[in-house]
Amino acid sequence: MKALMFGWEFPPHILGGLGTASFGLTKGMAQCGDMDITFVIPKPWGDEPKDFARIIGANTTPVAWRDVNWDYVEGRIGKVLDPQTYYDLRDHIYSDFNYMNTNDLGCIEFSGRYPDNLLEEINNYSIVAGVIARTIDCDVIHSHDWLTYPAGIHAKQVTGKPLVIHVHATDFDRSRGKVNPTVFNIEKDGMNNADHIITVSNLTRKTVIEKYGISPDKVTTVHNAVEPLSQELLDLEVPPKHEKVVTFLGRITMQKGPEYFVDAAWQVLQKVHNVQFVMAGSGDMMEKMIRLAARRHIAGRFHFTGFLKGKQVYEMLKASDVYIMPSVSEPFGISPLEAMQMGVPSIISKQSGCAEILNNVIKVDYWDTNAIADAIYSIIKYPGMYKQLREQGLEEVNQITWDRAGAKVIDIYKRLINR
């Protein structure tokens, strides 16, 4: 089966959970066998893994004819694309886009990030999708998150193949209710045009059905999974510590509920003194949180590490005794699973999608700081609690693999194709 996927991020150059999830799913589907996946991203760097999917960059897809020879193409973009593909794509330019800002190869430049002119980039991405859809043969089209919905719709119109859109998050999650109408319209349009919608949790599925008015039989939940960690990460060594460490790891924004973490920390510190609380990450609420901790007179027990990346994340987890994610709204939330992989007992909010599939974690309402504090206290004080969560959590998370998720997606494809 041939799938044409549109995504925005792909490891190793990722900005959030979207890239990790897109990659994991692609890999999981490839492991199920008999899949031929083409994955389109705005701007490949050349070091993306290519074992599971063919990567095509939107920024190396010509939309305007340029007469360039093989060697020139090879030299310019050989690192990220086979020149032959370039020529194939060039043969399928469907309109004259010379009026647009194109480069020497007839391609549009993309940042591949989330720039201020994001809407323009989304639009350009969908123009490019038209060329790709005409070139690459496929049975089904799959768009990851709202940025790529227009591209998916375009590809569906060109090819007549079924469109699956994958909702990794909705604007309701991101904005805590204050939805951006433009984004909402793009999302809604994608959902209306989709033949099937995949959501990463039942929570998100409910949002899609209730807030976007989509028929429930068109929406299926496929929970995310995690990649097994490399031995190198599992074996990471951290300096010995003398105090318990409770860690909040993620963007410090309204959506993640950092203030509830500070409040729970304050409660715990009334009773136990040898605990450190770490807020790892950055975000628009960071300064406010620093002030809040100071006002509560617990700043001395609080550490703000700033944004952590790559190995640092795992070092932080390795040094932690408790991981906590009090998100107000989390479509899925992959980081508790990573914490569990590192053997860290986790506390997550019931308002997180991953709470639907995890049993060996502590689930609390994000606003119930009493319960959060009780859970922290219990984990750091009662060895049985720590051990049970650590061991059972590890066992549980090792069962949550992408090939299972991949198999569910393939089932959905089959249903659509045979319809």
Add this chain to the structure above:
Amino acid sequence: MKSICFYFQIHQPFRLKTYRFFDIGNDHYYYDDFANDDIITRIAQRSYLPANQMLLDMIKENGKKFKVAFSISGTALEQLEQYVPEFIDSMKELADTGCVEFLSETYAHSLSSLVDPEEFISQIKSHDEKIYQLFGQRPKVFRNTELIYDDDIASIVASLGFKGAITEGAKHILGWKSPNYLYKAASAPKLKLLLKNSKLSDDIAFRFSNPEWSAYPLTADKYIDWISALPEEEMLINLFMNYETFGELQPRESGIFEFMKALPRFAAQHNIEFMTPGEVVSKMKPVGELSVMHPISWADEARDTSAWMGNILQEEAVNKLYCLSERIQLIQDKRIRQDWNYLQASDHFYYMSTKHSSDGSVHSHYSPYDSPYSAFTNYMNVLSDFLIRVREQFPEEIENEELNALLLTIRNQEKEIEELNREVELMRNNIVKDTTGDFVPNIEEAEQVVEAESKPKKAPAKKSTAKKTATKKSTSSKTAAKKK
């Protein structure tokens, strides 16, 4: 002639209130009075009381041919005394019919049989004492918490003089054997074993009102036919269930009460009688031995003890609780001993079970907590406070043995002081006797007299003390007057 042996279990734990870590060291009351009152009152109204009335009617109607046995935990009795005293009266009325037998068990419905033999024995004793006080019976047959049983438990139970014990007819223990016989314990051949017939018991307790069940609707007629159709030699049908079966698990409108009421009539037609466990062990002969190496119970599909001691949480909680055991034996404080009992209820550990299979859903149904983890946290917080209180009684640095020795010394000294006091009194009396004469008392002389007197004549001296003390006041005042 076949016999049906009914036994009903009544147990309610003292559920804990939400006990936060802030409360540790500050709040020493642990129980959710509202929930405990609410639950036991509701169950008593819906089940225990109407079921008692049903049994009373049945016994009256059938000329005392209908007999049952009860096993009621000490904690349930306490709650019933407190919240539903009319139940105790109704139970006494049943006891007075002579058709109701009470079984022995641990006072706290505890797991002590698995971890702490001494505590186990002491709880059996206090439970049986309670039963005697309330219902005037000394239990002869033992039934452990959740029918937990193994060879070691059998030995202990036999050593306490019980003639029989009740346990689960677990398939992996019985193999090809049938539960419908009387057995004896391999480790204590004098102890006879009654095994629960799971199929027939659960037909009533769990399946009775289930319309999906192929045998639905179950009638007394049909049920007795099944029993009567069992092989001739299978004489003993043990039907063991929770008393809540009547009215709570199987609601009144399912016809469960009418089903029960009709049983004796059909039983009589098929020449089937009713016996209590006590009668069974005294009248019937065991057909063979049963050896149980690893503890069994009546819970879950596995019929083992993993529902209470199957994961790390439960292990820690049980261990932390029972490591206090020795120390608590030395403590007289009533509140502490009461909490010690309440905290041992197996329910607290059941709530911590993390079995996720079909068994797990049953667990969560009975739990007041939303997860095993919150059950654990709450319990451990309570236990932490309890620990502080136990430590406050005696300094922790002192080893149990040393403490025991010290306490023994203190108690011996107390006895000695008592003894000496008595002697002093005796002496005084003698002095008084002497001073009734006309001379001023010489203490040294009097002492010698008392010593000489008290040794050979202790017994007669005691008899006379009562009289003498009565006159003591007046005589002593006389002496005082004389002194002046």
